[in-house]
Amino acid sequence: MNRLSKADAQVKVVPLPQDGSGGDLLLLEKQLSNYRGLNGTYDEAVTKDGTLRDGWPKLFENLGTLSVRELERRIAQAQRQIDAEGVVFNPHDDASEISRPWKLDPVPLVIPEAEWNGVAEGLAQRAQLIDLIILDFLGPQTLLREKVVPPELLFANPQYFPAYHGLVNRPIQHVQLYAADLARDPSGQWWVTADRARSPSGLGYVLENRLIASRMLPVAFSNGNVHRLASFFMTFQRALRDLAKRYRDNPRIAIWSRGTKSKSYFEDAFLARYLGYTLVESDDLAVRNNRVMLKTLGALLPVEVLLRRLDDHRCDPSELTSGSDGISGLLEVIRSGNVAVANSLGSSYAEAPMLAAFLPAICRHLIGQDLKIPSVATWWCGQPHGLKYVQENLERVVIRSAFRDRDEAPLVPAMMTAEQREELSAKIAATPQLFVGQERITRSTTPVWDAGQLKPWSVALRAFMVAKDDGYYPLPGALARVSPDADALLQDMTSGEKSQDVWIVARESVPIVSLLSVDGQQAELKRGGSELPSRVADNLFWFGRNLERAEKIARILRITLQQATGEDATSSGLSRLPEVCSLVKQLDGDGAVEGISVKDLIQRIVRGAMDLKNPASLRNVVNLAHGSASKVRDRIAIDSYRIVTELKEQFETQIAADEDGPYELLWLLDNAVQALSAISGLASESMTRTLGWRFFDLGRRIERGAQTVKILTTLLPLQPQGLTPALEASLKICDSYMTYRGRYLAHVDLAAVLDLLVVDDSNPRSLAYQLRAISEHIDALPRSETQAGISVEQRLALSTYNSVRLCNVYEVSVPDNRGELSALHKVLSLTATRLPKLADEVSNKFLIHAGLQRHYSRGLGADGNG
Structure with missing residues (x-):
């Protein structure tokens, strides 16, 4: 142990300067030397006389070289990364509740390896004991017969279902993943406050904490001999793989999530990406021929192992809780041995607080030992x-x-x-x-950085064990939650104010282990793509549509506000832009624009675009795009999710409809256009050309084509008069203004504009380009081998593309004998009619399994409220 010097111990805590003077020179060493725990508690870092406990000196030494200002900068940077990655949790497991942001303290909790090995040994015993209890409860029930426990422990449990009894014949383990909530009393004794055996949550947050903390304190982490976490997850992968009855070298393993309504959805998606498993929801799965099948666009694919995140009683509505969101017939498949579920259904019995009263007696009865780590x-x-x-x-x-x-x-x-x-x-x-x-235990405290000072906060730990051979292997780390109020940690591991990374430190350097380590087995080369669940395809499709819709609306509002706030702004100079804003439902009020003044138009745009009560407002369309991205965050680039999350947060700012309102909104619109364009660029360069990309891009192309038709139809009326402002607005909204100027310089001609925006399929913003891409995507979608000819959606896509491609822009730009652009509007009207039919055909054939169908005709914008 290291003792702080007497001189250092007398240094008073100096709070972070409020005026900024000297704050960058104040070293944390002074804070560290003054840190003390609370009286009557065990402090994880220092003894009562200020002596640093084993494992902490090296961390304090590295932290001491930082200034307060530098630490605050790193904290802010880390929090931005956490927010951008969408790390949130919902302590109520209810979609109606607001999710809370995840906060990570910069100071890790340090535990020496030797001490943690003792904890791990005790938890391995408990994990084995819990597994034996479940094995007995689901099998012979000797604990009941021999009156070691009262019958109420099993039969009075609201989670009790006779269907669990004898459900699976597994002589080794029912519990693949076990967790224990820990607290340390003033004497330094560890106590287990709760056992978790159903589907313990927290591993995703452990990984996120380590990722952020190692970047926040890279020198301290690299010099600290901190045990890596990857070996635990490699063991976890093997434990799940060993459950498979077929294809044990590479079985299909899925993480079965409740979806975005679950408090654990963030870590479900995080773990799916990290472990390389398919993230599924109940709608993605079905029982066919006594097998659990993954419903994909290409075929029904058998699933060998389900890592479930659902409560036991929710897993099969046909035999358990009626109306739950599980898989009908699952239990019969389990009985047949055709699928393995981790952890076994019925493992929630071990989570009853009542069990703790009988656990010492059960331990002596089943394994002839006393508990190495007692329950509270x-x-x-x-x-x-x-x-x-x-x-x-x-x-x-x-x-x-x-x-x-x-x-x-x-x-x-x-x-x-x-x-x-x-x-x-x-x-x-x-x-x-x-x-x-x-x-009621008095919990230990640990150093936490709060308001520019190190303070002792109460700490709760969740430790994890994974099945290995006939025993259990520990995670060399844990999930820590800290709070200034110890009682705030009584509920569960999502309570408390902040989290800390837990460093298990060795005296010598530790090996660096990666989950990507090659084990010598040569992988079979594949080209993925057809194994795409319908739900995922649906959300990618609507992610693309909502992104494109948001971008088009942002461009419409930007050009309108730019012209309306110019020094020579007049109602006549706006051409038909107010009508376009009304068409895409971005005007506050009834949408009427006849006789509207420029000032009134500006105020109605500011209110309408940010109106949460209007389902079609730009703010809500951005929210919809973020919602779709959240449901497929394991399928899209991390940077794409970060961008759409940041954009959503920007739109949560309230903008008043005063004289500064339009300029604030213009700044927000500029950011929106840039952000949405960046996501499109990421998709273009990062997404492999599989079915997932095709549905995402198909959504974008359908939406872009539909919006282009609406804009041209509105800006170019049947009886054209003074078209130049309208043509320029069309070019800017369709992001083709610079291309047009490069070709034709200053002259604005209707035929030339129509050529660029309608029939030029070399222009990525033209209608023809969208229709060609749509036709190519639809041709590449899965087909029945027995299908003769082309499908309805293929016919619609091809005929719509051909009608535009064959359009003669010179002919359609000439008014008829009544002075109307009837030929042009006929082409646009035909496309406007066929695109909704095409979208519905795609939805009916490929996305119907995704839940309630979202028809094109009920989309946002001009078509309805969605």
């Missing part, structure tokens, strides 16, 4: 002595439900009024079997 003292009120103790010591315990139905904060009688405690006591006495009392 627990009394089940269903036993007379337990009820008596809890009632007599109500202010010294916390009250939990005997069974874990959902994550609920425990009741803390010590924080209640006398009247509230009496009501609680009466409630417990009325139904004692439904409650347990648990000892």
